[in-house]
Amino acid sequence: MAYIQIVIVGAGIAGLATAISISQKAKHEILILESSPVLTEAGAGVQINASASRLLSNWGLKEHFEAVATRPDFLEIRRYADNELLGLIPSNVKRYSERVRGSPHWLVHRVDYQRILADAAIANGVKIRFGQKVANIDIENVKIMLADGSTVRADLIIGADGIHSRVRRSIPALTEYVPRKTENFCYRALIPRENMMHNAATRSLIDIRNQQAWAGQDTHIVAYPIANGKLYNMVMMVPNQGEAPLAKYNEPGDVVEMRKVFKDYNDTVKAVLDAVDSCAKWTIAELPPLPTWSSENGRVVLVGDACHAMSPHAASGATASLEDAEILGLCLATWQNVEDLPRASTEYEHLRKPRCERVQEISRENGTTFSMPDGPAQRARDQAFRAQRIALEKQLAEDAPLVVPEEDMTKQYPHPSVVQWLVGHNITEEAQAYLRRRS
Ligand SMILES: Cc1cc2nc3c(=O)[nH]c(=O)nc-3n(C[C@H](O)[C@H](O)[C@H](O)COP(=O)(O)OP(=O)(O)OC[C@H]3O[C@@H](n4cnc5c(N)ncnc54)[C@H](O)[C@@H]3O)c2cc1C
Secondary structure (H helix, E strand, O other): OOOOEEEEEOOOHHHHHHHHHHHHHOOOEEEEEOOOOOOOOOOOEEEEOHHHHHHHHHOOOHHHHHHHOEOOOEEEEEEOOOOOEEEEEEOOHHHHHHHHHOOOOEEEEHHHHHHHHHHHHHHOOOEEEOOOOEEEEEOOOOEEEEOOOOEEEOOEEEEOOOOOOHHHHHOHHHOOOOOEEEEEEEEEEEEEHHHHOOOHHHHHHHHHOOEEEEEOOOOEEEEEEEOOOOEEEEEEEEEOOOOOOEOOOOOEOOHHHHHHHOOOOOHHHHHHHHOOOOOEEEEEEEOOOOOOOEOOOOOEEEOOHHHHOOOHHHOOHHHHHHHHHHHHHHHHHHOOOHHHHHHHHHHHHHHHHHHHHHHHHHHHHHHHHOOOOOOHHHHHHHHHHHHHHHHHHHHHHOOOOOOOOOOOOOOOOOOHHHHHHHHHOOHHHHHHHHHHHHO
């Protein structure tokens, strides 16, 4: 068997996960080119839902993540003005996520996430070269031109270079597709534990280890503890007014301005905001659905935010990147020769694109659900949240057997059927069955 040479552009979550998945399923040679001089994930939190934790566990990384992850019982959905508990989405209470969705729900620090993936990739024989900025791709000759003037040849180039992807722009059918502004900009803050300890309400938020979503008028906040309770992570969504950089995650924001935006929120939120020392601020961007995720010759293919960057309201972009990694790995293990690469790319795209496009839509819809102005629609939403919470609390109190909801991607989040489709669906089994039929 002639194994192929694969070059992955980008050592973010998508690039590293793709390297791990491929290296575990086939013996191809893998090199990652990363423009930064070192690993550079943002200092912030990330949710690893059951779909992602299932894949990470299958790749042998469960213990590594369990060592650094927070395991919340619930996502608590609260009203912005008075902190009323409206809804409860179960995560690990009574092992809910494992029993219903097949795997746990974790909250982690991005820096830990990237470090664990990088260590695993290297342990699997993947080479990573830092400080290698890709300037262009010669698709016909499958050649990478670096900013320093050198070139690298490959059999397959995988673009995992994020929302502003250079690799994507080198594919003729995709040159016109650029990130577009969404209706939101976002503040992000990471609060040290000691700042949360001065006030009983903030102390309890970092200690109870649940996630919070405060649904406000045109704004909302998602927050949770990470790094074994050493840090409290907050993401605050605001309607897009004024200028903030597009999808640049580390641009500094103004803390005083941020507090003013949330002045109508309850005292608990205000106390948390008072504990913030610094924040980042940027305009949330997404990609429109693309006509293709690969070059016509099948030798350049995209994964992660490079092909499906989405707004963060479903906390699913990194999960989707892991799913890409899993499926591309399965395709490249099924079709291992250079001449079969167009087939592998086509089947990968067939398996991934429709699901990702619906996840992008759900992310967009959620932005609206959690940011409704006061009025009848908001009251109806809150009533639905309350009814769902009461039913869940009854089920948990009675210790009734947990019912696995039907998967239905057409429902509106947080309907249990769409949550089940989003995080409970076993994409590996689905892809394996499909690939058996097709190969
Ligand atoms: C506020 C917010 C909260 C989020 N929360 C969640 C969540 O809770 N759960 C979840 O699943 N997802 C979440 N996401 C989405 C998730 O962060 C992204 O989908 C994911 O990190 C994308 O990873 P990536 O590897 O595709 O891209 P990136 O992280 O952007 O990585 C791209 C890599 O490529 C490198 N690179 C770029 N250009 C070049 C070049 N020319 N040459 C060489 N290297 C290059 C970069 O340096 C970088 O290392 C959130 C997103 C935001 C904005």
